[in-house]
Amino acid sequence: xxxxxxxxxxxxxxxxxxxxxxxxxxxxxxxxxxxxxxxxxxxxxxxxxxxxxxxxxxxxxxxxxxxxxxxxxxxxxxxxxxxxxxxxxxxxxxxxxxxxxxxxxxxxxxxxxxxxxxxxxxxxxxxxxxxxxxxxxxxxxxxxxxxxxxxxxxxxxxxxxxxxxxxxxxxxxxxxxxxxxxxxxxxxxxxxxxxxxxxxxxxxxxxxxxxxxxxxxxxxxxxxxxxxxxxxxxxxxxxxxxxxxxxxxxxxxxxxxxxxxxxxxxxxxxxxxxxxxxxxxxxxxxxxxxxxxxxxxxxxxxxxxxxxxxxxxxxxxxxxxxxxxxxxxxxxxxxxxxxxxxxxxxxxxxxxxxxxxxxxxxxxxxxxxxxxxxxxxxxxxxxxxxxxxxxxxxxxxxxxxxxxxxxxxxxxxxxxxxxxxxxxxxxxxxxxxxxxxxxxxxxxxxxxxxxxxxxxxxxxxxxxxxxxxxxxxxxxxx
Amino acid sequence: xxxxxxxxxxxxxxxxxxxxxxxxxxxxxxxxxxxxxxxxxxxxxxxxxxxxxxxxxxxxxxxxxxxxxxxxxxxxxxxxxxxxxxxxxxxxxxxxxxxxxxxxxxxxxxxxxxxxxxxxxxxxxxxxxxxxxxxxxxxxxxxxxxxxxxxxxxxxxxxxxxxxxxxxxxxxxxxxxxxxxxxxxxxxxxxxxxxxxxxxxxxxxxxxxxxxxxxxxxxxxxxxxxxxxxxxxxxxxxxxxxxxxxxxxxxxxxxxxxxxxxxxxxxxxxxxxxxxxxxxxxxxxxxxxxxxxxxxxxxxxxxxxxxxxxxxxxxxxxxxxxxxxxxxxxxxxxxxxxxxxxxxxxxxxxxxxxxxxxxxxxxxxxxxxxxxxxxxxxxxxxxxxxxxxxxxxxxxxxxxxxxxxxxxxxxxxxxxxxxxxxxxxxxxxxxxxxxxxxxxxxxxxxxxxxxxxxxxxxxxxxxxxxxxxxxxxxxxxx
Numbered sequence: 024x025x026x027x028x029x030x031x032x033x034x035x036x037x038x039x040x041x042x043x044x045x046x047x048x049x050x051x052x053x054x055x056x057x058x059x060x061x062x063x064x065x066x067x068x069x070x071x072x073x074x075x076x077x078x079x080x081x082x083x084x085x086x087x088x089x090x091x092x093x094x095x096x097x098x099x100x101x102x103x104x105x106x107x108x109x110x111x112x113x114x115x116x117x118x119x120x121x122x123x124x125x126x127x128x129x130x131x132x133x134x135x136x137x138x139x140x141x142x143x144x145x146x147x148x149x150x151x152x153x154x155x156x157x158x159x160x161x162x163x164x165x166x167x168x169x170x171x172x173x174x175x176x177x178x179x180x181x182x183x184x185x186x187x188x189x190x191x192x193x194x195x196x197x198x199x200x201x202x203x204x205x206x207x208x209x210x211x212x213x214x215x216x217x218x219x220x221x222x223x224x225x226x227x228x229x230x231x232x233x234x235x236x237x238x239x240x241x242x243x244x245x246x247x248x249x250x251x252x253x254x255x256x257x258x259x260x261x262x263x264x265x266x267x268x269x270x271x272x273x274x275x276x277x278x279x280x281x282x283x284x285x286x287x288x289x290x291x292x293x294x295x296x297x298x299x300x301x302x303x304x305x306x307x308x309x310x311x312x313x314x315x316x317x318x319x320x321x322x323x324x325x326x327x328x329x330x331x332x333x334x335x336x337x338x339x340x341x342x343x344x345x346x347x348x349x350x351x352x353x354x355x356x357x358x359x360x361x362x363x364x365x366x367x368x369x370x371x372x373x374x375x376x377x378x379x380x381x382x383x384x385x386x387x388x389x390x391x392x393x394x395x396x397x398x399x400x401x402x403x404x405x406x407x408x409x410x411x412x413x414x415x416x417x418x419x420x421x422x423x424x425x426x427x428x429x430x431x432x433x434x435x436x437x438x439x440x441x442x443x444x445x446x447x448x449x450x451x452x453x454x455x456x457x458x459x460x461x462x463x464x465x466x467x468x469x470x471x472x473x474x475x476x477x478x479x480x481x482x483x484x485x486x487x488x489x490x491x492x493x494x495x496x497x498x499x500x501x
Numbered sequence: 502x503x504x505x506x507x508x509x510x511x512x513x514x515x516x517x518x519x520x521x522x523x524x525x526x527x528x529x530x531x532x533x534x535x536x537x538x539x540x541x542x543x544x545x546x547x548x549x550x551x552x553x554x555x556x557x558x559x560x561x562x563x564x565x566x567x568x569x570x571x572x573x574x575x576x577x578x579x580x581x582x583x584x585x586x587x588x589x590x591x592x593x594x595x596x597x598x599x600x601x602x603x604x605x606x607x608x609x610x611x612x613x614x615x616x617x618x619x620x621x622x623x624x625x626x627x628x629x630x631x632x633x634x635x636x637x638x639x640x641x642x643x644x645x646x647x648x649x650x651x652x653x654x655x656x657x658x659x660x661x662x663x664x665x666x667x668x669x670x671x672x673x674x675x676x677x678x679x680x681x682x683x684x685x686x687x688x689x690x691x692x693x694x695x696x697x698x699x700x701x702x703x704x705x706x707x708x709x710x711x712x713x714x715x716x717x718x719x720x721x722x723x724x725x726x727x728x729x730x731x732x733x734x735x736x737x738x739x740x741x742x743x744x745x746x747x748x749x750x751x752x753x754x755x756x757x758x759x760x761x762x763x764x765x766x767x768x769x770x771x772x773x774x775x776x777x778x779x780x781x782x783x784x785x786x787x788x789x790x791x792x793x794x795x796x797x798x799x800x801x802x803x804x805x806x807x808x809x810x811x812x813x814x815x816x817x818x819x820x821x822x823x824x825x826x827x828x829x830x831x832x833x834x835x836x837x838x839x840x841x842x843x844x845x846x847x848x849x850x851x852x853x854x855x856x857x858x859x860x861x862x863x864x865x866x867x868x869x870x871x872x873x874x875x876x877x878x879x880x881x882x883x884x885x886x887x888x889x890x891x892x893x894x895x896x897x898x899x900x901x902x903x904x905x906x907x908x909x910x911x912x913x914x915x916x917x918x919x920x921x922x923x924x925x926x927x928x929x930x931x932x933x934x935x936x937x938x939x940x941x942x943x944x945x946x947x948x949x950x951x952x953x954x955x956x957x958x959x960x961x962x963x964x965x966x967x968x969x970x971x972x973x974x975x976x977x978x979x
Binding site: 069070073074196197199201234235396398420421422423425452454455458471472473474477 | 547548551552674675677679712713874876898899900901903930932933936949950951952955
């Protein structure tokens with residue numbers, strides 16, 4: 024009874040088993056002798072990442088032993104000490120802490136919001152936005168007005184006075200890259216309160232920055248911009264379920280009054296640190312390639328995909344160099360940047376130090392787009408180096424790295440930008456990222472071990488090629 | 502304090518927002534006028550899938566309302582009725598059931614296995630393999646011998662007599678495509694009992710087919726092959742945690758006796774059905790393009806990624822044709838195949854019916870590799886049609902479909918193979934698939950809505966192109 028299917032199964036199984044072995048030599052035959060050496064080294068980097076990688080265990084420690092780690096928090100301080108220790112344990116040539124001043128915003132008590140419809144209380148799942156002020160102690164109760172954009176709010180102008188303004192433009196789900204959908208909506212979260220505050224609104228609620236319809240609110244940063252402090256108003260994100268429901272109720276009823284209370288607070292800036300370690304270059308110790316992510320996170324979840332994965336992948340790059348006994352010509356430096364989420368204090372401190380140092384930065388890679396399956400890299404460099412990096416596609420495509428294109432790098436390394444520096448953003452698959460981003464669901468269990476490890480190996484392979492070839496043929500020297 | 506970072510953020514956000522809009526026209530300028538029409542239609546298919554797709558809700562019904570649905574089970578019968586109803590609700594031109602005889606294996610009571618080390622009882626998480634016989638009612642207690650391959654077992658030969666043989670070769674984690682790792686191990690599960698039974702072993706335990714180290718056993722099919730029924734022995738899969746622990750204990754102690762009991766049973770074959778529906782072709786109604794997955798699953802989980810996702814994606818292809826008002830030249834037929842897991846009874850019945858029918862099958866796509874983010878297609882066709890499909894890469898790459906290569910199609914459609922038929926396997930990312938495959942963890946919550954929908958749109962786009970261009974220039978006509 025099972026024979027026809029199982030003969031078939033055996034056949035498929037054989038095919039699958041042979042596929043990888045068959046494809047490698049075929050691909051290799053199109054490579055030069057030099058490229059074959061590189062292909063073998065890259066294969067070795069991937070093998071090591073997938074069998075002796077440490078990133079997954081590091082991530083477990085950072086996310087489940089320490090947890091969420093907002094700039095200025097005790098958990099962020101613990102993460103600094105943890106980072107210093109794991110870098111030392113990894114046997115780097117040198118490890119140090121670099122001071123940086125960072126914001127210290129605290130959430131306070133759990134936020135509360137609700138409204139009454141047909142005599143029934145409807146609770147709103149919400150979270151204060153980072154940097155927002157509190158409501159008065161007794162909370163705010165005001166009529167809600169829904170808008171879909173900053174422009175719409177600006178047009179309403181004085182009509183916003185005394186209201187709670189509800190920004191409810193959803194992600195454009197037709198965009199394939201979810202970062203584009205985020206980019207098309209996040210102005211509501213960042214600038215909503217400044218816009219509505221200017222016209223005397225009482226507060227701003229904003230739909231969470233995600234496509235996923237669930238009851239988890241997603242926090243994130245906001246700014247009051249240039250408006251006077253007297254116009255500052257409290258702002259919070261509400262879950263997509265709450266946003267959809269509130270919008271329906273607003274269509275059904277003429278007026279809805281929402282009660283909203285939060286007790287967050289901006290404390291004075293505080294001292295924190297970037298954690299830095301390196302393998303010193305054998306030929307050009309003064310030339311530096313940086314690989315990094317950010318050590319801080321939001322507080323609702325454990326900062327797993329944002330950006331625990333970037334942290335452990337960055338350290339794994341150096342660990343893979345050591346495990347494979349690759350001695351880089353240039354210095355390979357890992358930076359755990361502090362405070363990407365709330366102000367970039369760590370990025371500023373690092374960039375400032377670079378300016379006064381005799382070191383020459385030749386390139387940098389940032390991993391801050393989640394720990395999902397690798398897709399490629401975006402390159403922010405001069406045209407020659409952009410083309411050079413693109414020319415490595417044939418070496419990287421066997422690992423699913425097809426999207427190697429011009430584009431941005433990342434918030435922490437972009438202050439290093441100059442004509443001679445090659446900046447790169449690591450780009451994993453984006454589909455799941457905003458399901459968890461800045462929400463309570465961004466936890467260790469959402470990270471797949473192999474996807475994480477493939478990312479480390481992808482970054483290490485690019486750093487290996489950059490270390491070997493960058494500027495060897497370029498007219499622009501750093 | 503937040504301005505530098507936030508100016509930067511605004512910049513990144515703008516970049517991200519502009520990226521997609523900027524890239525589309527640039528890519529389009531390299532396309533012919535005809536290709537621009539196709540690109541627009543494909544974009545429209547993706548837009549519709551991501552905003553009006555029904556696959557996610559269908560999957561919720563199939564996996565959480567019905568659940569796991571083994572061949573011959575009451576749940577499989579429910580799934581047939583459900584399938585017929587959703588096809589009718591989707592407004593297909595015709596919907597029918599095609600009878601197929603399928604195995605009827607039942608699991609019986611929850612399996613038990615344990616052993617004693619230093620006076621402490623160690624429980625083994627295990628699951629009977631599909632098709633296996635039961636142990637005697639009182640169970641089996643016997644000394645365990647560990648092997649890493651069928652070859653090693655064959656060499657030990659008579660030394661296996663009276664033993665429980667433990668096949669413990671793990672996945673090769675260095676293989677990038679996890680299906681290759683599966684292909685390199687699954688002979689232990691399929692043929693382990695036949696090999697050990699031949700030499701008088703009492704039972705076979707096999708390490709679960711996954712890279713993930715956890716305590717969930719993964720079931721799957723096995724066969725006794727040509728050995729006489731008197732040599733049939735019971736076989737079960739144990740969790741990877743149990744396998745690692747047992748292996749360590751076997752190294753520490755000379756002898757370990759395992760107790761093992763299961764009460765599964767092979768009942769007589771029973772009648773079930775493929776569920777079939779179609780949109781009739783406007784020009785060549787007798788020429789058929791099939792799109793399908795399998796309706797049956799294993800019983801431990803809810804059959805979400807294997808193969809609930811393939812089922813709902815296949816129906817969504819036809820739904821996307823209707824929503825976009827695309828009238829295919831050829832007949833587009835969706836087949837929910839019954840019994841892929843335990844014998845291919847549905848695939849046999851379908852292939853047999855094709856042979857005696859006047860219809861001409863020109864192509865088929867199968868989705869049976871999970872519902873993860875799209876990567877590409879493997880093509881099993883004559884060289885002309887293989888090249889034709891590869892030439893569509895520029896239309897498909899914007900959606901992450903880069904891996905369009907020669908390869909196998911799928912167990913349910915491969916009986917349709919002939920020189921003139923173009924068979925295709927849909928290939929999503931493979932990294933997470935074997936975390937859940939055949940285990941209790943293969944549930945609805947493991948499926949990401951956008952990944953599922955992108956898969957439907959990928960398949961629909963390929964069917965759209967196949968319907969339009971297949972055989973228009975090929976020397977081999979079906």
